[in-house]
Amino acid sequence: MLVRDDIVEYSLDTHHSEEEGKLVRKKIWKVTIILSVITLIEVLIGVKFPKGTDPGMQWTMIKYGYIILTAVKAGYIVLVFMHLGDERKNLRYMILVPYIMFILYLIFILVFEAGYVNNAWETLR
Amino acid sequence: MSGTSSHQIDAATAWGGKTSPFNVSYGKLMMWFFLVSDGLTFGGLLSALGFAKFANPAANGNWPMGEEVFTHFPFTHANLPLLYVAFMTFILIVSSVTMVLAVEAGHRMDKKGVIKWLAFTVVGGLIFLGSQVWEWSTFIAGPDGNLSTWHDNTTISHNCYGGVYEVVGEHEHKHTVISSYGPTLYSNFFFFITGFHGFHVFTGVLFNLLVLRNVVRGVYHRRGHYEMVEKVGLYWHFVDLVWVFVFTFFYLV
Numbered sequence: 527m528l529v530r531d532d533i534v535e536y537s538l539d540t541h542h543s544e545e546e547g548k549l550v551r552k553k554i555w556k557v558t559i560i561l562s563v564i565t566l567i568e569v570l571i572g573v574k575f576p577k578g579t580d581p582g583m584q585w586t587m588i589k590y591g592y593i594i595l596t597a598v599k600a601g602y603i604v605l606v607f608m609h610l611g612d613e614r615k616n617l618r619y620m621i622l623v624p625y626i627m628f629i630l631y632l633i634f635i636l637v638f639e640a641g642y643v644n645n646a647w648e649t650l651r
Numbered sequence: 652m653s654g655t656s657s658h659q660i661d662a663a664t665a666w667g668g669k670t671s672p673f674n675v676s677y678g679k680l681m682m683w684f685f686l687v688s689d690g691l692t693f694g695g696l697l698s699a700l701g702f703a704k705f706a707n708p709a710a711n712g713n714w715p716m717g718e719e720v721f722t723h724f725p726f727t728h729a730n731l732p733l734l735y736v737a738f739m740t741f742i743l744i745v746s747s748v749t750m751v752l753a754v755e756a757g758h759r760m761d762k763k764g765v766i767k768w769l770a771f772t773v774v775g776g777l778i779f780l781g782s783q784v785w786e787w788s789t790f791i792a793g794p795d796g797n798l799s800t801w802h803d804n805t806t807i808s809h810n811c812y813g814g815v816y817e818v819v820g821e822h823e824h825k826h827t828v829i830s831s832y833g834p835t836l837y838s839n840f841f842f843f844i845t846g847f848h849g850f851h852v853f854t855g856v857l858f859n860l861l862v863l864r865n866v867v868r869g870v871y872h873r874r875g876h877y878e879m880v881e882k883v884g885l886y887w888h889f890v891d892l893v894w895v896f897v898f899t900f901f902y903l904v
Contacts, residue, residue, distance in 0.1 A: 541876070542758045550755050558748045562741065569737040572718040572903055576732070589904050596899040600892055607751045607888045609881075617673040621683055629694045636698045640705030647708045 557606045564595050682882050686889045689851075693893050696847070697900050700840045707836060715837055717903045723789050736902045739782045740894065743852075746775025747891040750859075754884045757877025762866065765880060769863045772887065776856040783849050787842075841901060848897055851890045858883045 542550065575588055605611035610618055666672070673680060704714055718732045725735075749771040756764030862883050871877045 541760070544759065547755055547759050550758075551752065554748060554751050554755065558744070561744050565737060565740055565744065568899075568903060569733050572733045576716065576718050592899055592903045596895055599895050603747065603888055603892045603895065607747055607891075608885055609754075614674045617675060617680075617683075620673070621687055625687055625690060625694075628691065629698075632694065632698050633701070636702040637705060640702045643706035644708055647706075651708070 553606065557602050561599055561602060564599050568592060568595055676878060678878065678882055679885070682885050686885060689889065690893075693844075693848075693896070696840075696844050697896060700844065700900060703836050703840060717901065720841075720902055721786060721790075725785065733902060735782070735786065736898065739779055739786075740898050742775055742779050742782065743891050743894050746772045746779070747888055749775060750884045750887045754877070754881050757871070757880045760872065760877070762869070762872050765866050765871075765877060766863065769859060769866060769880065773856055773859050773863060776852055776859065776887075780849065780852055780856065783845065783852075787845075844897060845901070848890070848893055851893065855883070855887050855890050858886060 571588060571591070575584065604622075610621065671677075671680075675683075721736055722730050722732045723735060724731045749768045753765050753768035753772060756768060862879055865871060865879065866877070871879055
């Protein structure tokens with residue numbers, strides 16, 4: 527058998543026994559149910575409260591609700607399915623912190639600028 | 652990697668500090684780096700969609716509504732908002748689950764389990780791609796595949812173009828034509844972003860098939876671990892992750 531350094535290092539952490547496997551699978555099915563239920567809730571809200579009927583405050587709250595539900599789903603996928611929650615803390619932060627900081631900045635700058643650009647076009651009309 | 656696996660690399664050569672600082676192998680670390688950059692690409696595209704929506708006064712009140720973007724379902728002309736897209740989302744979530752089960756089987760060195768779950772993942776990916784083909788063709792040519800002879804213009808009038816469709820002619824000469832287009836900016840974003848995501852699904856299916864072939868041939872069993880399944884698994888979960896956001900920002904919000 528060929529032996530490589532990273533293989534030895536890797537196999538120290540990630541092989542597990544049948545009993546441990548059972549626990550891991552239990553967690554996987556639990557997260558599957560959570561993700562399916564959240565998707566079902568999103569679809570039901572989308573059907574029950576179409577945007578066309580109420581563009582006011584209710585819609586704004588539903589919109590933020592969607593974004594929160596999406597973030598919850600994303601968290602479960604990244605931390606459980608991609609096993610980032612099981613990795614070392616320094617790896618977790620190295621991946622998540624720069625990404626989240628950059629994306630929040632990008633969204634902030636684009637949404638605020640979009641408002642000003644919209645005003646400018648309306649004024650030009 | 653076959654070029655370096657023929658001889659052993661000692662830890663001091665592989666990692667300057669004698670051991671991996673993140674306790675992961677080189678391959679997994681690089682996959683994470685790639686996913687961060689790919690995630691920024693999708694984040695940039697979806698943010699640009701938000702910019703276009705909020706900056707464009709022509710889009711005020713004219714921008715297609717999330718739940719009305721796609722209301723069709725195969726074999727019926729009923730108006731079913733969100734149902735088909737929810738089906739696509741569910742397929743992708745399930746294929747993500749089968750992938751994580753394949754990774755789990757790999758940790759137990761269960762070759763048969765890996766083959767079974769990875770094969771399910773490939774099938775799920777193919778169903779998703781086929782669904783997207785049907786969705787796109789319905790957008791472009793109408794649910795009967797022939798827009799010019801399609802009479803029921805009420806369900807398609809809120810498609811992604813936000814356009815208005817009219818029936819012209821009489822009796823057997825009746826046909827539907829596009830009388831005005833909606834914000835094409837929206838459909839540009841729609842087809843670019845869902846197309847770019849579909850391309851990721853396509854390459855993901857290819858990677859999964861290649862790794863499945865190696866699993867069947869026993870390459871990873873001989874190597875002593877199934878880390879390659881885990882690496883393509885990361886990519887596959889990322890594809891699912893992106894779809895979660897695409898689903899929200901195109902079909903819900």
